[in-house]
Amino acid sequence: MALVTFTQRLEDLKESANADFQKATTQALVEEARVKYLGAKNGLLKEVQKELGKISKEEKPLAGKALNETKQALQKALDEAESQIRSGVTAAGDQPLFDPTLPGTSYTLGHIHPITQTISELSDIMGRLGFSVVGGPEVEDEDHNFNALNIPQEHPARDPLDNFYLSFAQETNKTPMLLRSQTSTVQIRVMEKTKPPIRIVSLGRVYRPDTADATHYPMFHQMEGLYVDEKVTMADLKTVMHLFAKSYLGEGVKVRFRPSFFPFTEPSVETDFYWNGKWVEYGGAGMVDPNVFRAVGYDPEEVTGFAFGLGVERLCMRRHNVTDIRDLYQNDVQFLRQF
Ligand code: DAH
Numbered sequence: 141m142a143l144v145t146f147t148q149r150l151e152d153l154k155e156s157a158n159a160d161f162q163k164a165t166t167q168a169l170v171e172e173a174r175v176k177y178l179g180a181k182n183g184l185l186k187e188v189q190k191e192l193g194k195i196s197k198e199e200k201p202l203a204g205k206a207l208n209e210t211k212q213a214l215q216k217a218l219d220e221a222e223s224q225i226r227s228g229v230t231a232a233g234d235q236p237l238f239d240p241t242l243p244g245t246s247y248t249l250g251h252i253h254p255i256t257q258t259i260s261e262l263s264d265i266m267g268r269l270g271f272s273v274v275g276g277p278e279v280e281d282e283d284h285n286f287n288a289l290n291i292p293q294e295h296p297a298r299d300p301l302d303n304f305y306l307s308f309a310q311e312t313n314k315t316p317m318l319l320r321s322q323t324s325t326v327q328i329r330v331m332e333k334t335k336p337p338i339r340i341v342s343l344g345r346v347y348r349p350d351t352a353d354a355t356h357y358p359m360f361h362q363m364e365g366l367y368v369d370e371k372v373t374m375a376d377l378k379t380v381m382h383l384f385a386k387s388y389l390g391e392g393v394k395v396r397f398r399p400s401f402f403p404f405t406e407p408s409v410e411t412d413f414y415w416n417g418k419w420v421e422y423g424g425a426g427m428v429d430p431n432v433f434r435a436v437g438y439d440p441e442e443v444t445g446f447a448f449g450l451g452v453e454r455l456c457m458r459r460h461n462v463t464d465i466r467d468l469y470q471n472d473v474q475f476l477r478q479f
Contacts, residue, residue, distance in 0.1 A: 141194040146203050149188050150210040153177070157184075161217040170221045177214050185211060254479040255361060255468055258456040259343045262363050265387040266341040269380060271365060274340050276326035278347070279306065282316045284325040288435040289404040297321070304347050319347035323364035324404060327428075327447055330366065331436035336443045337369035343452060354464045361452035368428065368438070368445030374407070377425055377446035381411055389415045389459060400424060404432050405447060420458055423450035 157177045164170040177184050188207070195203045227240070252260075263273045286298055296302070302321070309317035326342035342364045350356040367376065378395060385393040396419065397409035405426025412419045425448035430440035453465050460479065462468065467475050 141191055143195060143199040143203055146188070146191060146195060147206045149191070150206055153184055153188060154210050154213050157214050158217050161221040164221050165225070167222075167225055170218070170225065173221070174218055178211075178218065185214060251477075251479075253468075253476065254456055254460065254462075255452065257479060258452055258459075259361065259363075262343060262388065262452065262455070263341065265384055266363075266365065268387075269383055271339045271341045271367075274326060274330055274342050275344060276320075276323070276329050276342055278320055278345055279317060280320040280325050281309075282318065284328045285318060285320050285322070288328040288432065289324055290429050290431040290435070291403045295403065302348060304349060321348050322346055322449060323362040324447070324449060326364055327366045327404075327432070328436060331368070331433075331438060336438065336445075338445070339367050339369075341365045352466055354466070357453070357465050357469060359469075360465070362423070363450045363452055363455075365448045365450075366428070366445060367447075368443050370443055372427075372444045372446055374427060374446070377427070377448065380446075381413075381425065381448065385413045385415070388455060389413060397425075400426075402426060404429050406430075411448065411450070415458070420454070422454055423448060425449070 157173070160173040160176065161170070164173050175183065179186065185207075188210075192200070192203055192207065267273065282298070286295070291297055304319040304321075306317045306319070309315065323342050323344055323346055326340075326344075330338060330340055330342075344361060345359055346362050347359050350358055352358065365380070367380070378397065382393070382395045385395055392415070394414035396412040396414065398412065400408045400410045402408040402424050405424070406429045408424060408426035410421055411423055411425050412421045414420075425446065428445040428447050433440040433443065433445075453468060456462065456468070457465065
């Protein structure tokens, strides 16, 4: 074979390889072109190389040199195609496939709502004080929400305007049902099923048809506590309240009881905690009324107990300096993200 024919074939090969590598805009196309031209077994360059034997001895060095140059040119075209893919620029028109300098898509993790965080923290604290956490239904009958709690028929707490009574129960003539207005219902449910001693807390939603303002919301949360055993006294109640307040708000907390009245406790108190220079009322408490014990089949001569009900939102708001309860329920991520 004449040297010119050989070098012409190399030229043709280089031309078509350059064209193919330039068109190769994906890794797969580049690989296809690589195998086609530079493949070790059946690559087109290999085919031409086989013709080297047919070149005369004198012309062979020149032919070999031309072959090497072509091989280097092909390798260069391959390298360029690959680096263009890596940089996201196609040879065709500098159109970026992707811009590796742009920040990536970051994943934002959701997180736990402040009220849910508060509930688990309060449960932890009470757990360490020996109270186990129990739940109860949010749709209640009037037995658990009122009757067994010693709330008389004519008591204003039963007023339809102050409760979410459920119309289906009225219509089907069953016992009146409502969205529970207090977690004290859980005291009854637990005592009905369990013999003393009892040491429980229950944290959950309660409902009252209040107009929402900075301190009211038609749904909020309470932490109910109940301790029943022999010889439980008001001193135990104050100790537990103090240990709780100290754990949740911090050292320097003071606890104050003010005389009050609840149908299910006797005596009854309002419970205030002093923290950061201010007295704030967090809920009610007292010694379980003998009538409540009788309603669940306990003998008030044998056991005594204390109960308390604290506002979860109020605890959370005071601790985190939130001044409007509605902020907790607006689902404004800007606000919630802070917790
Ligand atoms: N259930 C009362 C309320 O919602 C709070 C309360 C007061 C709960 C005294 C108690 C208690 O367990 O002993 O206003």
